[in-house]
Amino acid sequence: LGKTLAKTMKKLAGMTIVDEEVVKEVIKDIQRALIQADVNIKLVFKLSKSIEERALDEEPPKGVTPKEHIIRIVYEEMVKLVGETPKPLKIDKKPYKILFVGLQGSGKTTTIGKLSRHFQRKGLNTAIVCTDTWRPAAFDQLKQLTQEINIPVYGEPENQTPLEIADRGLEKFKDYDVIIFDTAGRHKEEKHLLKEMKELSTVIRPDETILVIDGTIGQQAGEQARAFSQSTPVGSIIVTKLDGSAKGGGALSAVAEIRAPIKFIGTGEKLEDFEVFDPERFISRLLGMGDIRSLLEKAEEIAEEQEVSEETVDAILTGRFTLREMKSQFEMMGKMGPLQQVINMIPGLDKLPKNAPDATEEKIKKYLTIMDSMTEYELDHPEAIKHSRIKRIARGSGTRNEDVKELLKYYKVTKKAMKGLGRRNRGGPMGQLMK
Numbered sequence: 133l134g135k136t137l138a139k140t141m142k143k144l145a146g147m148t149i150v151d152e153e154v155v156k157e158v159i160k161d162i163q164r165a166l167i168q169a170d171v172n173i174k175l176v177f178k179l180s181k182s183i184e185e186r187a188l189d190e191e192p193p194k195g196v197t198p199k200e201h202i203i204r205i206v207y208e209e210m211v212k213l214v215g216e217t218p219k220p221l222k223i224d225k226k227p228y229k230i231l232f233v234g235l236q237g238s239g240k241t242t243t244i245g246k247l248s249r250h251f252q253r254k255g256l257n258t259a260i261v262c263t264d265t266w267r268p269a270a271f272d273q274l275k276q277l278t279q280e281i282n283i284p285v286y287g288e289p290e291n292q293t294p295l296e297i298a299d300r301g302l303e304k305f306k307d308y309d310v311i312i313f314d315t316a317g318r319h320k321e322e323k324h325l326l327k328e329m330k331e332l333s334t335v336i337r338p339d340e341t342i343l344v345i346d347g348t349i350g351q352q353a354g355e356q357a358r359a360f361s362q363s364t365p366v367g368s369i370i371v372t373k374l375d376g377s378a379k380g381g382g383a384l385s386a387v388a389e390i391r392a393p394i395k396f397i398g399t400g401e402k403l404e405d406f407e408v409f410d411p412e413r414f415i416s417r418l419l420g421m422g423d424i425r426s427l428l429e430k431a432e433e434i435a436e437e438q439e440v441s442e443e444t445v446d447a448i449l450t451g452r453f454t455l456r457e458m459k460s461q462f463e464m465m466g467k468m469g470p471l472q473q474v475i476n477m478i479p480g481l482d483k484l485p486k487n488a489p490d491a492t493e494e495k496i497k498k499y500l501t502i503m504d505s506m507t508e509y510e511l512d513h514p515e516a517i518k519h520s521r522i523k524r525i526a527r528g529s530g531t532r533n534e535d536v537k538e539l540l541k542y543y544k545v546t547k548k549a550m551k552g553l554g555r556r557n558r559g560g561p562m563g564q565l566m567k
């Protein structure tokens with residue numbers, strides 16, 4: 133799906149005037165992507181209408197091609213749809229107290245682990261208080277989650293009430309920069325839960341209340357956010373489980389529609405599966421575009437300058453590639469600017485699996501040297517590179533066998549990630565947001 137959109141966008145590339153037919157095609161692709169991501173139909177049509185009107189009415193500014201013009205309009209209108217980039221949490225007093233609320237199973241405890249790691253990385257001394265006495269295991273869950281990052285957790289699920297625990301926790305951690313309070317959220321009925329949160333709120337007097345919503349409930353997330361916001365002053369929202377669910381688009385756009393600030397999103401069960409919510413990035417991935425706007429622009433610029441073949445650009449965009457394409461890609465990267473930035477623009481490459489070898493600037497230089505010692509046949513047939521070839525290539529490039537093996541591993545992992553991209557696209561455009 134992302135690919136269809138990318139293709140339509142490419143069609144726009146050579147045009148000098150905005151063609152009505154192509155505009156309609158772009159809009160259809162966008163509609164398809166959004167509806168598959170469970171975005172509310174009404175919202176989708178509202179959006180399509182404003183894109184169409186603007187694309188056909190507004191004259192592209194001087195020096196801006198019709199394609200760039202339309203992409204800009206699509207972005208602007210979509211960003212309007214999911215809201216502006218939210219202001220980051222500002223930790224402006226000590227201790228800064230954060231109360232987590234949300235229904236049971238929404239992902240509060242897990243997200244607290246993630247957020248504590250986020251703060252710790254910013255150099256803030258962070259502690260957690262677990263007031264969940266309903267599920268005594270919650271305390272162990274928190275301890276286990278944060279054990280590897282050394283964040284203190286306080287809780288006495290056996291002997292105390294949530295209010296007592298909150299009170300003691302405040303005292304115990306008063307010298308910390310941030311204290312995060314986990315809550316039970318055990319009630320299926322929101323109104324009972326809200327009452328308990330109010331009581332806790334009175335004791336804790338939080339500087340920020342964060343509502344956690346399970347993204348897999350899709351458009352219903354809007355209702356839930358509204359219910360909570362109306363009875364407690366919710367400062368931020370975190371939408372979880374945006375991995376694996378095709379409904380993330382629905383959840384995020386529904387929450388955004390009521391103008392509640394989504395600050396972070398959860399994309400997995402591990403501590404690192406956590407991102408600051410960035411509407412632009414979200415939209416790119418929602419549409420399955422990667423950051424295709426900048427990528428297309430840069431790739432075209434470079435292609436003109438360096439005469440990198442059209443096929444190479446295609447290969448990068450579609451993920452179909454051999455060592456030869458990887459080599460051109462590395463060569464282009466060098467010219468495109470800071471590597472990490474370029475990696476982030478290529479769909480799939482921004483989320484290489486954990487076991488992928490590093491692709492630092494230095495490594496890539498080495499990889500290029502190694503590839504210079506390969507034959508044409510080897511570049512086109514990476515799978516043929518076995519023991520004796522590895523030895524020869526290493527000798528020829530003045531590197532070690534292990535370096536050549538690492539390069540081959542990097543290639544394999546990258547290729548797999550790109551393949552996976554195509555597969556996930558079939559599972560809906562959110563697949564790309566997820567993995």
Ligand code: GDP
Pocket residue numbers: 234235236237238239240241242243317372373374375376398399400401405
């Ligand atoms: P709580 O009851 O609100 O504290 O929810 P938990 O933190 O205990 O999470 C409930 C379940 O959802 C657990 O199995 C978590 O591992 C899982 N979970 C939480 N956040 C995410 C996420 O972003 N992605 C996925 N896939 N699972 C999540």
Ligand code: MG
Pocket residue numbers: 240241242264270314315316
């Ligand atoms: Mg919990």
